[in-house]
Amino acid sequence: MTRRWLRAQTRQGDVLRAGFAAVREEQGVPASFPDDVLAEAQAVAAAPQPPQPPEGDQRRDATGIPFVTIDPAGSTDLDQAVWIERRGSGYRVHYAIADVASFVRPGGAIDREAHARGVTFYSPDLRTSLHPPVLSEGAASLLPGVDRAAVLWRIDLDSAGLPVEVDVERALVRSRAKLAYAEVQKGLDTGEADESLVLLREVGRLRQGLEVERGGIDVRVPDQEIEADGPGFRLAMRAPHPVEGWNAQISLLTGMSAARIMLDAGVGIVRTMPPPPPDDYERLRRTAEGLGIDWPRDVSYAELVRHLDPRPPAHAAFLNLVTILLRSAGYTVVDREADDDAPDVLRHAAVAAPYAHVTAPLRRLVDRYGAECCLAVAAGREVPQWVLDGLPALPDEMRLADQRARALDRACVDLVEAVILEQHVGEEYQAVVVDERREYDVVQLHWPAVRTHVAGGGLGLGRRVRLRLASVDTSRRQVRFVPAEPDAATG
Structure with missing residues (x-):
C-alpha cells in the first residue's frame, strides 16, 4: 500500500512524548490502575485457568477448532478468533470472543474501574487499557497455544452469505496462530493461505455484497496514523488491506446476530444511529465536487465510497468525511416495551440493520453486557441481575468514554501536525x-x-x-x- 509520511525530526521525539503525556492528563485519561484493581486482577489471573463460568453456565470444549486471531501487528489484547468451514453449499462461521465476564466480578474493583474508563484509550506512545494488562494482554486474551475462556458464536450461512442459524455459548478454545493483517493479505494474494482464510475472503465478499443491497455504508476509511519512527514519530495515511474489510464483516455479522437475539427477547443494548439528514449528504456532494470526484445523482453515498481508491489524496480526504454522517451514533437499551418497528430508534443507519457491540469486550465495556444478554437468551435462562441493573447507565457511560477517546485522538494528531508543520x-x-x-x-x-x-x-x-x-x-x-x-x- 502506498504511504505518505509527515516525519518528525529526531529531536522532536521527546517534545511529542511530553506532549502526549500532557494531552492524556488534560483529557482525564488515567495514568495507572488503582492498587485494589491491580491486586484483584493479579488474584484472578493467578487462579486456575480457565475460570469457572458465571451464572452456572457450562463451558463446551472447543479446543479442537483451529482458531486463529487476525489483528494489527504487535497486538496482544486479542478479543476475537475465527475459523470458517464449508457446510454443504454454505458456510459455518466459528467466532470466539474473549469471555471477559468470567474474569470480572460484578461490583468488584475491576468492574468499577472498567465503568469509569469505558474503553481502551490509544495514544501514539501508550495504550491505556480498559482492564489491567495481566488480564487484557494475559489471562483473558486469546493468545495462541493456550486454552482460553471464550464466548463462542456459531453462525451458519447459506450459499449467499445469509444467516440460517445462530447459536452462542461459553466454551474453551485454543488459538493456533496469532496473525497480522499484512501477512494474511500476502498469503491470500499469493495463494498460500489455508482454506479457512480463503473462506474468510469468500464470506467477507458475500457479506460486503449484502451490505450494498441493504444500503449499508462502508466505513473503511484511510487511517491517519501516528507511528513510532526510531526516537521520533511520523504521521501517515494508511489504506486498509482488503482482508481488514472481510474480517470486519465477520464482526458485523456477529453484531447483527446479537442485536436480533436481544431485540427478539426484548432485553439488551444495541448500537444505534438515525439516518443522516439530507443536508449532510448535500454538504458531502458539494465537497466531492470541490475535490474533483464524480458523484452522479442516481448513485448513493454507500455505492460511491465503495469505488473510491483511498490512496489518492482527494479520495482519502473525502472518505475521512464519513464522520459527518456517523456523528449521531450511540447506544439504546432494549426492553420489552420498545417498538421493534421504529428504525430510527433501534437500527443503525450505517449498517442498515439492527446492530450491537459484542466482539471487543477487552477494549469496550458495553460488549460484556451485550454478550451476557445473548448467552442468557440462548441458554433459556434469565439475564443476570447485574446486567439488568447496569444497562440503564451504559448509554451515557459509553457516550462519555467515546467522547474522551475521540478528544484524545484528535489532540494527539493536532500535536503531531503542529510539531511537524512548524518547519513549513x-x-x-x-x-x-x-x-x-x-x-x-x-x-x-x-x-x-x-x-x-x-x-x-x-x-x-x-x-x-x-x-x-x-x-x-x-x-x-x-x-x-x-x-x-x-x-x-x-x-
Whole structure:
C-alpha cells in the first residue's frame, strides 16, 4: 500500500512524548490502575485457568477448532478468533470472543474501574487499557497455544452469505496462530493461505455484497496514523488491506446476530444511529465536487465510497468525511416495551440493520453486557441481575468514554501536525472547504491529511482553495492557515 509520511525530526521525539503525556492528563485519561484493581486482577489471573463460568453456565470444549486471531501487528489484547468451514453449499462461521465476564466480578474493583474508563484509550506512545494488562494482554486474551475462556458464536450461512442459524455459548478454545493483517493479505494474494482464510475472503465478499443491497455504508476509511519512527514519530495515511474489510464483516455479522437475539427477547443494548439528514449528504456532494470526484445523482453515498481508491489524496480526504454522517451514533437499551418497528430508534443507519457491540469486550465495556444478554437468551435462562441493573447507565457511560477517546485522538494528531508543520511555515497547500460555520470554514488539505479551520469563512462549501501556513503554536497544538494571495479560489 502506498504511504505518505509527515516525519518528525529526531529531536522532536521527546517534545511529542511530553506532549502526549500532557494531552492524556488534560483529557482525564488515567495514568495507572488503582492498587485494589491491580491486586484483584493479579488474584484472578493467578487462579486456575480457565475460570469457572458465571451464572452456572457450562463451558463446551472447543479446543479442537483451529482458531486463529487476525489483528494489527504487535497486538496482544486479542478479543476475537475465527475459523470458517464449508457446510454443504454454505458456510459455518466459528467466532470466539474473549469471555471477559468470567474474569470480572460484578461490583468488584475491576468492574468499577472498567465503568469509569469505558474503553481502551490509544495514544501514539501508550495504550491505556480498559482492564489491567495481566488480564487484557494475559489471562483473558486469546493468545495462541493456550486454552482460553471464550464466548463462542456459531453462525451458519447459506450459499449467499445469509444467516440460517445462530447459536452462542461459553466454551474453551485454543488459538493456533496469532496473525497480522499484512501477512494474511500476502498469503491470500499469493495463494498460500489455508482454506479457512480463503473462506474468510469468500464470506467477507458475500457479506460486503449484502451490505450494498441493504444500503449499508462502508466505513473503511484511510487511517491517519501516528507511528513510532526510531526516537521520533511520523504521521501517515494508511489504506486498509482488503482482508481488514472481510474480517470486519465477520464482526458485523456477529453484531447483527446479537442485536436480533436481544431485540427478539426484548432485553439488551444495541448500537444505534438515525439516518443522516439530507443536508449532510448535500454538504458531502458539494465537497466531492470541490475535490474533483464524480458523484452522479442516481448513485448513493454507500455505492460511491465503495469505488473510491483511498490512496489518492482527494479520495482519502473525502472518505475521512464519513464522520459527518456517523456523528449521531450511540447506544439504546432494549426492553420489552420498545417498538421493534421504529428504525430510527433501534437500527443503525450505517449498517442498515439492527446492530450491537459484542466482539471487543477487552477494549469496550458495553460488549460484556451485550454478550451476557445473548448467552442468557440462548441458554433459556434469565439475564443476570447485574446486567439488568447496569444497562440503564451504559448509554451515557459509553457516550462519555467515546467522547474522551475521540478528544484524545484528535489532540494527539493536532500535536503531531503542529510539531511537524512548524518547519513549513510560509508554504502553500491545496485544500477543499468541507464545512461552513459562522466564524470560520473547515478545510481538508489534499496533502498532508490535515483538517483545520480558516478564520473568517466565506470561502464557499466545496470550493478548492490555496492556503498558506501562516503560523504554528506547538504549545497550544494549533496551526493557522490563511488564504494564499492574491486569490485563494482554484476552482
